[in-house]
Amino acid sequence: GAGVSQTPSNKVTEKGKYVELRCDPISGHTALYWYRQSLGQGPEFLIYFQGTGAADDSGLPNDRFFAVRPEGSVSTLKIQRTERGDSAVYLCASSLQGGFTDTQYFGPGTRLTVL
Amino acid sequence: AQSVTQLGSHVSVSEGALVLLRCNYSSSVPPYLFWYVQYPNQGLQLLLKYTSAATLVKGINGFEAEFKKSETSFHLTKPSAHMSDAAEYFCAVSNTGNQFYFGTGTSLTVIP
Numbered sequence: 001g002a003g004v005s006q007t008p009s010n011k012v013t014e015k016g017k018y019v020e021l022r023c024d025p026i027s028g029h030t031a032l033y034w035y036r037q038s039l040g041q042g043p044e045f046l047i048y049f050q051g052t053g054a055a056d057d058s059g060l061p062n063d064r065f066f067a068v069r070p071e072g073s074v075s076t077l078k079i080q081r082t083e084r085g086d087s088a089v090y091l092c093a094s095s096l097q098g099g100f101t102d103t104q105y106f107g108p109g110t111r112l113t114v115l
Numbered sequence: 116a117q118s119v120t121q122l123g124s125h126v127s128v129s130e131g132a133l134v135l136l137r138c139n140y141s142s143s144v145p146p147y148l149f150w151y152v153q154y155p156n157q158g159l160q161l162l163l164k165y166t167s168a169a170t171l172v173k174g175i176n177g178f179e180a181e182f183k184k185s186e187t188s189f190h191l192t193k194p195s196a197h198m199s200d201a202a203e204y205f206c207a208v209s210n211t212g213n214q215f216y217f218g219t220g221t222s223l224t225v226i227p
Contacts, residue, residue: 003158040124043205
């Protein structure tokens with residue numbers, strides 16, 4: 001079956017621009033996570049959705065970052081006024097119900113480069 | 116606060132030799148611990164997880180890990196390395212199921 005997909009695979013933008021990163025989770029998965037992975041680092045938690053609602057957004061670094069999941073399936077991570085420090089691989093994961101006993105399935109990531 | 120520390124950002128082993136990747140955790144409550152593998156140009160894949168059942172956890176591809184509370188460790192092992200095991204390995208901890216904290220990763224090289 002289809003896994004988690006993310007588009008685009010690569011995004012190059014200029015400082016100050018707005019970007020949207022898309023995540024298509026596995027069908028039927030109610031939980032969705034966004035992570036950011038900087039070079040040489042492990043994934044860093046950003047936000048967790050349960051259904052349509054953001055159950056935990058404490059990992060978002062500042063108010064330039066926002067994510068939505070309006071129909072409980074596809075999610076979009078939105079970054080306003082991008083900065084060079086936002087350059088990283090943005091990972092999305094989904095799981096059937098959420099929680100620590102549930103396996104997260106990761107997408108291949110979107111590599112964001114801010115020039 | 117929770118965190119994991121992976122000792123050794125790069126580990127090299129000969130094919131057929133023991134693989135040992137180290138992970139120590141810090142958690143104020145009983146943790147749930149995970150090992151993930153990331154092959155080049157692929158997404159992270161769960162190898163195994165500890166969720167307070169048996170302390171010795173067996174995962175995919177012959178890997179296993181042992182939860183040792185006294186040592187706050189969750190080291191990953193495999194008796195005999197294969198060339199296909201070359202990848203980046205990440206240890207992660209969670210105690211809420213919402214937030215997962217990952218280590219900085221260990222790159223495993225298998226020498227033929």
